[in-house]
Amino acid sequence: xxxxGTTTYSVNESEIIQDAFETAxxxxxxxxxxxxxxxxxxxxxxxxxxxxxxxxxxxxxxxxWARKTGYLFLAKDTGTYSIGPSGDxxxxxxxxxTLSASVAGGAGTITVASATGIxxxxxxxxELDNGSIQWTTVNGAPVGTVVTxxxxxxxxASSGNVVFCYQTKARNPLELLSVVRRNKSGQDTPVxxxxxxxxxxxxxxxxxxxxxxxxxxxxxxxxxxxxLDVQPDTPTDVLRIVFLSPAEDYSAITGTLEYP
Numbered sequence: 001x002x003x004x005g006t007t008t009y010s011v012n013e014s015e016i017i018q019d020a021f022e023t024a025x026x027x028x029x030x031x032x033x034x035x036x037x038x039x040x041x042x043x044x045x046x047x048x049x050x051x052x053x054x055x056x057x058x059x060x061x062x063x064x065w066a067r068k069t070g071y072l073f074l075a076k077d078t079g080t081y082s083i084g085p086s087g088d089x090x091x092x093x094x095x096x097x098t099l100s101a102s103v104a105g106g107a108g109t110i111t112v113a114s115a116t117g118i119x120x121x122x123x124x125x126x127e128l129d130n131g132s133i134q135w136t137t138v139n140g141a142p143v144g145t146v147v148t149x150x151x152x153x154x155x156x157a158s159s160g161n162v163v164f165c166y167q168t169k170a171r172n173p174l175e176l177l178s179v180v181r182r183n184k185s186g187q188d189t190p191v192x193x194x195x196x197x198x199x200x201x202x203x204x205x206x207x208x209x210x211x212x213x214x215x216x217x218x219x220x221x222x223x224x225x226x227x228l229d230v231q232p233d234t235p236t237d238v239l240r241i242v243f244l245s246p247a248e249d250y251s252a253i254t255g256t257l258e259y260p
Contacts, residue, residue: 014253017041042250049247052259053174065259066247067177068092070170073231074238075123076132079206083241084223086173089123089135090241094166096184098159099126100145105155109147110163118165123232126153127161133235138165173243176217179214184236185250191239193217198225209233 011019015039020025026037033041055065072081072090081088095117103110110126118124120140124147133242134150160182180188192214200216210230218225226239247258 010221011049011175012253012257013045013250013255014121016045016257028030043123046250049250050258053244053246066174066215066244068171068173068243068245070173070241070243071166071182072226072241073133073164074212074235074237074239076233076235077207077209078232079228079231080228081226081228082223083170083226084220085169086170087172087223088244089125089166090170091123091166094164095167097163099157099163100159100160102159103157105152106152107157108152109158110147110149110153110162112145112147114144115145116149118142119167120249122165122167124149125164126157127236128153128155128157129161131235133162133164164238171245172220172222173217173241174219174246175243175244177242179215180240181212181241182238182240182256183234186239191215195227195229203229207231210241 002214017083018033020031020041021033021037022031027033040216054136059136066155070090070092072088075081075088082088083090092200097112097114097116097118099110100113101111110119119142120138120240121133121244122138123136124180126149128134132155134154136149139148142148171180176193179191179193181191184187191212195214195216197218208230210233212228212230214229218227250257
């Protein structure tokens with residue numbers, strides 16, 4: 001017996017909607033679904049997909065596909081962050097390297113140890129000697145290991161300082177599953193994310209510096225908010241956040257689902 005040897009079969013939006021109407025015997029096999037009926041079915045498909053993203057719908061297996069990992073870059077003297085498509089610097093994938101040569105304030109280019117993962121228009125963060133991370137974007141493709149910045153550095157940066165780079169900001173989390181604080185050497189330390197709004201508001205000095213160990217998280221419509229128990233004194237640390245993500249919107253007849 002000859003088998004296909006493949007396991008990648010999937011369906012797109014149009015096929016799901018067509019099958020639903022044919023199974024319900026509203027349309028005969030192969031009959032064209034009307035524009036109004038298709039619009040209705042697309043809305044229902046999006047509603048179902050969003051419902052399956054949460055944790056209270058009993059569709060346990062689906063969570064493997066809704067689970068994402070985000071990386072929130074911390075900032076000196078900043079205890080509150082916004083996560084989402086228009087939020088602060090948080091992404092689902094990034095590259096990390098170091099400066100291979102010192103640069104003075106006002107420099108428009110930097111030389112890095114490795115340009116892998118760095119491309120034009122990407123966000124790039126450079127650790128300055130004053131302890132902060134300056135964010136700008138990459139202006140043009142790197143030439144070897146020389147990277148041109150859209151905005152010049154506002155301070156000096158020494159050889160060995162950290163450089164972060166990423167393409168797009170993370171999705172807006174629906175629910176947090178775990179949080180750890182990762183230092184520039186890649187070592188992780190757990191961060192509790194069970195703080196209530198009352199506990200956060202009870203913190204007397206919200207501008208105190210230190211090493212974050214707890215956070216308060218609040219889901220928002222476009223971006224979500226994270227409030228730390230202290231302002232980070234090590235801005236090269238990154239919060240690694242595992243979260244449940246809302247399913248992508250379905251808006252094209254050939255679009256495939258995020259779920260298997």
